[in-house]
Amino acid sequence: MIYNLLHKELRLAAHPNLFVFILLGVLVIVPAYPYGVVFLFGCLGPYITFMYGRETNDIYYTSLLPVKKADTVKAKCLLMVLSQITQLLISLPFAILRVHILPDGNPVGIEANVAFYGFGLIIYSVFNLILLTQFFKTGYKVGKAFIVASIPILFLIIAMEVIVHFPNYKWLDSTSPDMMLRQVPVLILGIIIYILGMLAAYKISANRFQKVDL
Amino acid sequence: MNILSVKNLSKTYPNFVLDNISFDLPQSKIMGLIGVNGAGKTTTLKSMLNLVNPDSGRIEMFGKTFIENEESCKQEIGVVFGGTYFFNHKKLKSITAVTKRFYKNWDDKAYEKYMKAFSLTEDKRLKELSSGMKVKYMLALALSHKARLLILDEPTSGLDPVSRDDILGLLVNLVKTKDISVLFSTHITSDLEKCADHITYIKDGKLLISASKPEFIKSFDHLKEQKDKGDLTLEEIMIRTERSNYDI
Numbered sequence A: 001m002i003y004n005l006l007h008k009e010l011r012l013a014a015h016p017n018l019f020v021f022i023l024l025g026v027l028v029i030v031p032a033y034p035y036g037v038v039f040l041f042g043c044l045g046p047y048i049t050f051m052y053g054r055e056t057n058d059i060y061y062t063s064l065l066p067v068k069k070a071d072t073v074k075a076k077c078l079l080m081v082l083s084q085i086t087q088l089l090i091s092l093p094f095a096i097l098r099v100h101i102l103p104d105g106n107p108v109g110i111e112a113n114v115a116f117y118g119f120g121l122i123i124y125s126v127f128n129l130i131l132l133t134q135f136f137k138t139g140y141k142v143g144k145a146f147i148v149a150s151i152p153i154l155f156l157i158i159a160m161e162v163i164v165h166f167p168n169y170k171w172l173d174s175t176s177p178d179m180m181l182r183q184v185p186v187l188i189l190g191i192i193i194y195i196l197g198m199l200a201a202y203k204i205s206a207n208r209f210q211k212v213d214l
Numbered sequence B: 001m002n003i004l005s006v007k008n009l010s011k012t013y014p015n016f017v018l019d020n021i022s023f024d025l026p027q028s029k030i031m032g033l034i035g036v037n038g039a040g041k042t043t044t045l046k047s048m049l050n051l052v053n054p055d056s057g058r059i060e061m062f063g064k065t066f067i068e069n070e071e072s073c074k075q076e077i078g079v080v081f082g083g084t085y086f087f088n089h090k091k092l093k094s095i096t097a098v099t100k101r102f103y104k105n106w107d108d109k110a111y112e113k114y115m116k117a118f119s120l121t122e123d124k125r126l127k128e129l130s131s132g133m134k135v136k137y138m139l140a141l142a143l144s145h146k147a148r149l150l151i152l153d154e155p156t157s158g159l160d161p162v163s164r165d166d167i168l169g170l171l172v173n174l175v176k177t178k179d180i181s182v183l184f185s186t187h188i189t190s191d192l193e194k195c196a197d198h199i200t201y202i203k204d205g206k207l208l209i210s211a212s213k214p215e216f217i218k219s220f221d222h223l224k225e226q227k228d229k230g231d232l233t234l235e236e237i238m239i240r241t242e243r244s245n246y247d248i
Helices: A002-013 A016-029 A036-056 A058-064 A069-101 A114-135 A142-163 A167-173 A177-210 B041-048 B067-075 B092-102 B108-117 B131-144 B161-178 B189-195 B213-218 B234-242
Strands: B002-013 B016-026 B030-034 B056-061 B077-081 B149-153 B181-186 B198-203 B206-212
Touching: A002 A036, A002 A058, A002 A069, A002 B092, A016 A036, A016 A069, A036 A058, A036 A069, A036 A114, A036 A142, A058 A069, A069 A114, A069 A177, A114 A142, A114 A177, A167 A177, B002 B041, B002 B181, B016 B041, B016 B181, B016 B198, B030 B041, B030 B161, B030 B189, B041 B149, B041 B181, B056 B067, B067 B077, B077 B131, B092 B108, B092 B131, B108 B131, B131 B149, B131 B161, B161 B181, B161 B189, B181 B189, B189 B234, B198 B213, B198 B234, B206 B213
Parallel strands: B016 B206, B030 B181, B030 B198, B077 B149, B149 B181
Antiparallel strands: B002 B016, B002 B056, B198 B206
């Protein structure tokens, strides 16, 4: 069933831009660039897909399939997880490559290092939790949900990019193996927050959507 | 045996109340759900299908409680909401490829047969189909997963008389040959004359009557006027029941 729902999301519900934004994980190879923008694209993709879903009556379609009402929410959660994790995985080889071809680092903001991925998962978790729970209050008010979700993640992205310029936090901006080892707890924290955030987002959204009259 | 049983279905909106709707649809019969625009036909159908949360009521489909057996009941029904179509920009073959995976009883051969019979081409996009063809495509999907009950919300609204007749003829044929039962809402009384075995009439959110067509017509004899010789037509019944007297 999960596979069928994902298949539906990818083949019918996803806006083509979602796939373009997934590929934009490669931006971490750009020499001087605020890599936090990668996460902005990872949030924009699902937002556009939600808008597209409203235009195509996607939620109506899913609700009429032989699935539970909560599965409509599950399908959207799965699509968000798949798109964001795929984007980060696509970016990984380019993050490794840049250490070798661009050894001087990124003068603009944070490096594409272990901490960067940890922060990214936290940013995605906050965005997903707010977007999904706000959207599934109504099943159609996606613009408002996106604005409410965007504000905290913009602050988080700016904070991530700025904090590495403070001397005390320079270790977060390094790609040297010993410093990246020090960054591992940030990644672990990111993974835990992402998993817990998605579980909470699904549970709250499914409960809210149950009460929605389509 | 009743294929569908609706008991005491109620739903309150700020400006509308669907009040205690009850009716039964026997197997292999066509039931028309009639009422004027805004009478509560669509709310009834949506409440039955859990698209809208009813305040109270019990729905039984195929002898099972719908809410407790939502997935298995939905495996055996086909739903068409006239005017609401999905993924307009997608090709029919993409919509079919996704939809068929959800149904245990999907039959590819039957699907091909219906697509051919309805002159539908898989390479067309949904938006390229006429309204009548869209209804037929939705019916082809429903019939290909061997739906035993079709729930259609105004499937003939907005169609020309020929397409309407075509769809209604198809429904009659399906009931005869495939043992399918049909519940369809409409405000077009001639649809009911052509194919309905039973009629359920909703007015201002309340059930007026649910009965077989002859009984239904008889129950409105009190609306007859001196000039009326035979039975009232369904159109006369509806107009005389709903007529407004404006004092302006």
